[in-house]
Amino acid sequence: MTASLRHTWYMSQRQMLMLFRQPVWIAITLIQPVIWILLYGQAWKQVTQLGAFGTNNYLTYLTPGIVVMTALFSGGWSGFGLIEDINHGVMDRFLVTPASRGSIIFGRMVQLAIIAAIQSAILLLIGFLTGADYSTVFGLMVLILAGILLGAIFGALSNAMSVVVRKEETVIAAVNFIILPLTFLSTVFLPEERLGAGWIRTFARFNPVDWAVEAGRRAVFPDPDWALISGRLGLLAVLAVACSLLATRAFRAYQRSV
Amino acid sequence: MDLAIEAQGLVKTYPRDVRALDGLDLSVRTGTVFGMLGPNGAGKSTTVKILTTLSRPDAGQARVAGFDVLRQPDEVRRAIGVVGQRSGVDRDATGRENLRLQGQLFGMRGKDLERRATELLERFGLAEAGGRIVKTYSGGMQRRLDIALGLVHEPQVLFLDEPTTGLDPEVRADMWAEIRRLTAEHGITIFLTTHYLEEADALTERLVIVDRGKIVAAGTAEELKGELRGDAIHVELAEPERDGEVTRALETLGDVREIQVDGQTLRARTDDGARAVPVVLQALEAHGVRVASVTVSRPSLDDVYLRHTGRSFTEAESAAAAEDQERQKHQEARR
Numbered sequence: 233m234t235a236s237l238r239h240t241w242y243m244s245q246r247q248m249l250m251l252f253r254q255p256v257w258i259a260i261t262l263i264q265p266v267i268w269i270l271l272y273g274q275a276w277k278q279v280t281q282l283g284a285f286g287t288n289n290y291l292t293y294l295t296p297g298i299v300v301m302t303a304l305f306s307g308g309w310s311g312f313g314l315i316e317d318i319n320h321g322v323m324d325r326f327l328v329t330p331a332s333r334g335s336i337i338f339g340r341m342v343q344l345a346i347i348a349a350i351q352s353a354i355l356l357l358i359g360f361l362t363g364a365d366y367s368t369v370f371g372l373m374v375l376i377l378a379g380i381l382l383g384a385i386f387g388a389l390s391n392a393m394s395v396v397v398r399k400e401e402t403v404i405a406a407v408n409f410i411i412l413p414l415t416f417l418s419t420v421f422l423p424e425e426r427l428g429a430g431w432i433r434t435f436a437r438f439n440p441v442d443w444a445v446e447a448g449r450r451a452v453f454p455d456p457d458w459a460l461i462s463g464r465l466g467l468l469a470v471l472a473v474a475c476s477l478l479a480t481r482a483f484r485a486y487q488r489s490v
Numbered sequence: 491m492d493l494a495i496e497a498q499g500l501v502k503t504y505p506r507d508v509r510a511l512d513g514l515d516l517s518v519r520t521g522t523v524f525g526m527l528g529p530n531g532a533g534k535s536t537t538v539k540i541l542t543t544l545s546r547p548d549a550g551q552a553r554v555a556g557f558d559v560l561r562q563p564d565e566v567r568r569a570i571g572v573v574g575q576r577s578g579v580d581r582d583a584t585g586r587e588n589l590r591l592q593g594q595l596f597g598m599r600g601k602d603l604e605r606r607a608t609e610l611l612e613r614f615g616l617a618e619a620g621g622r623i624v625k626t627y628s629g630g631m632q633r634r635l636d637i638a639l640g641l642v643h644e645p646q647v648l649f650l651d652e653p654t655t656g657l658d659p660e661v662r663a664d665m666w667a668e669i670r671r672l673t674a675e676h677g678i679t680i681f682l683t684t685h686y687l688e689e690a691d692a693l694t695e696r697l698v699i700v701d702r703g704k705i706v707a708a709g710t711a712e713e714l715k716g717e718l719r720g721d722a723i724h725v726e727l728a729e730p731e732r733d734g735e736v737t738r739a740l741e742t743l744g745d746v747r748e749i750q751v752d753g754q755t756l757r758a759r760t761d762d763g764a765r766a767v768p769v770v771l772q773a774l775e776a777h778g779v780r781v782a783s784v785t786v787s788r789p790s791l792d793d794v795y796l797r798h799t800g801r802s803f804t805e806a807e808s809a810a811a812a813e814d815q816e817r818q819k820h821q822e823a824r825r
Binding site: 235238239242245246249250253254320321322324325326327328329330331488490 | 539542543544545546564567568570572574575576577578579580581582583587591592594595596597623639
């Protein structure tokens with residue numbers, strides 16, 4: 233067990249190093265959400281007058297949504313590196329060492345969690361500087377945790393899919409096809425009451441993106457409903473474990489196909 | 491006898507009924523360089539994958555460094571170093587970082603690991619490049635780093651799967667020198683696959699020739715060549731044979747054996763090439779066969795290959811390449 237943990241840490245260190253060598257990638261992953269906060273936050277300033285936002289400040293409403301959305305996207309893209317490792321023979325090199333098999337997938341998940349936490353902190357800082365308003369630091373940590381859990385779910389799915397299809401184009405298409413609708417059919421931008429058609433509201437209730445946004449946002453708003461928040465976090469955690477199991481299964485299938 | 495590798499009856503079939511291995515037996519003595527020679531698609535890489543625990547055979551068993559590859563894969567992994575056909579280095583990391591992670595996965599840590607990394611970088615002429623991202627390395631440098639990675643934990647058995655494929659001749663010569671140095675200095679067992687005849691000839695003590703998943707010949711390079719007894723005569727005819735007149739012309743000569751005519755190419759074998767050539771030319775002329783060129787050579791591994799598989803090495807290579815293309819087309823179509 234300790235060897236597995238150590239290997240997982242070595243693998244995530246490798247991932248972190250790789251990431252920090254690509255400053256462009258870091259910039260892009262941050263510029264996008266920042267644009268959301270700055271542009272969208274300003275342009276839709278008046279939207280809170282519709283009511284049901286729980287605040288008059290749209291930035292306060294939007295920023296937690298963007299934090300969760302960013303973690304979601306990081307998770308979605310996380311499988312790409314795996315395809316590259318397979319294509320370049322790096323994967324096979326690891327598999328003929330005593331490296332714990334699980335560390336190959338879980339190393340990526342740990343890196344994903346660290347990156348999501350850093351991104352979240354930066355976005356919250358930007359939100360805060362532009363006028364978003366939050367009650368407690370503990371609430372902010374719960375928000376970040378919700379983002380990480382969501383990132384883990386989609387990270388595991390992305391890794392599972394990458395290891396099975398082994399084609400970047402296919403994964404890009406699938407990720408876009410799944411992630412965008414899930415984002416827009418959630419309360420990232422608008423509260424449930426303003427989502428329009430009833431079926432969207434029903435869908436949102438079963439949408440893990442919505443679970444994360446709801447849990448995270450409620451945690452940073454005044455008078456949090458902790459029962460509801462921990463319920464949603466629990467659902468996210470269960471789903472994250474299930475998806476990780478799926479990813480390790482997919483990985484075993486890969487090993488058999490070598 | 492102390493065996494580093496032993497395998498019996500290895501069978502591996504891939505989807506679409508590609509039988510990569512068809513009952514393969516091996517035994518490699520500790521401390522020797524063992525070569526597996528064959529064209530692409532003969533089953534070399536599949537053998538390496540099974541012996542290095544990457545892939546499981548459908549049937550058969552194998553032991554490497556005394557451990558069973560199916561039942562004790564972790565022990566096998568600790569005892570072996572593998573340099574794959576494709577470079578497995580992390581191209582976004584530096585040479586030293588690659589070595590460091592590799593060592594960590596084998597349980598090495600701290601100062602010992604750093605010292606080992608420095609030692610390997612120096613030894614493989616990468617001391618200055620060690621801090622640079624691998625993407626900036628030349629092909630030869632990358633290949634040397636591959637080998638360094640395989641050696642971090644001082645393995646007992648080193649697998650080199652086509653280590654010089656795709657390298658230019660100069661770099662290949664360096665690589666040969668490196669491989670020779672490894673065995674001379676460290677007494678490590680090396681399992682080398684190659685599709686270069688001259689490489690197997692130059693580097694290996696014992697070798698097997700594989701064709702279509704089976705071993706067709708085994709022995710030292712000298713033994714294998716010696717089996718062929720005598721020199722090879724190779725005649726290019728001015729025009730293709732019409733109806734067996736070439737064979738008829740040579741059959742009666744007595745000391746010319748193994749006559750094979752293939753289009754405009756005539757191959758035969760004789761005890762003394764220099765003496766046989768004028769006799770052969772005379773006989774051909776007498777039967778009205780015009781000759782474009784004649785060469786006499788000592789037996790080569792190419793001849794060994796031809797003798798055991800019924801086709802020349804180059805033919806087998808191009809056939810394999812064609813099959814490979816066909817398979818890729820199928821895979822593309824499936825997607």
